Amino acid sequence: QGTCAEFSAPTQGPETGAGSRRHEKDLPPGAQPCVTQMNRTGFLCHDRRSCIPASRVCDGIHTCAHGEDEEEALCRDMPQSFPGFLVAHCGDPASWIYSDQKCDGINNCGDCSDELSPVTVCPPCGPGWWRCPSTVFKYCSCIPRSLCRDHVQHCSDWSDEYSCPGP
Numbered sequence: 082q083g084t085c086a087e088f089s090a091p092t093q094g095p096e097t098g099a100g101s102r103r104h105e106k107d108l109p110p111g112a113q114p115c116v117t118q119m120n121r122t123g124f125l126c127h128d129r130r131s132c133i134p135a136s137r138v139c140d141g142i143h144t145c146a147h148g149e150d151e152e153e154a155l156c157r158d159m160p161q162s163f164p165g166f167l168v169a170h171c172g173d174p175a176s177w178i179y180s181d182q183k184c185d186g187i188n189n190c191g192d193c194s195d196e197l198s199p200v201t202v203c204p205p206c207g208p209g210w211w212r213c214p215s216t217v218f219k220y221c222s223c224i225p226r227s228l229c230r231d232h233v234q235h236c237s238d239w240s241d242e243y244s245c246p247g248p
Contacts, residue, residue, distance in 0.1 A: 121181035136179035196221035
């Protein structure tokens with residue numbers, strides 16, 4: 082859990098139809114963004130102290146003390162019933178992920194659009210990661226260094242086996 086960030090809630094959320102937008106007044110009461118301890122987008126619980134990761138909203142588990150992260154108004158028609166700060170859209174317009182899954186190094190969209198898309202500006206690989214020109218399977222442009230020199234190809238150019246110094 083994290084703490085409330087000092088920024089305002091977005092005025093528009095995800096699309097609900099051709100060209101229309103959800104407005105803040107249409108959101109479930111009290112739905113506010115925050116920044117988690119992992120520096121990711123979160124959902125502020127009604128106690129105004131608990132910030133849960135976006136991906137913990139409407140997951141079937143009451144994470145907020147009063148269960149507001151599982152309210153029917155919020156969860157009934159995902160992602161249309163979500164405030165915009167909880168949703169990130171994939172390259173395929175029919176697909177979406179939780180906003181805290183964007184730029185996490187994992188291919189959550191299945192097409193790497195959450196990691197490599199021109200509109201997705203992700204930071205460079207962190208210290209625990211190795212950059213590959215392209216990777217196979219689970220990762221997009223960086224792999225955990227723990228996968229380097231493990232005798233399994235994770236990078237299309239095999240740099241994880243021959244160039245990466247390892248963990």
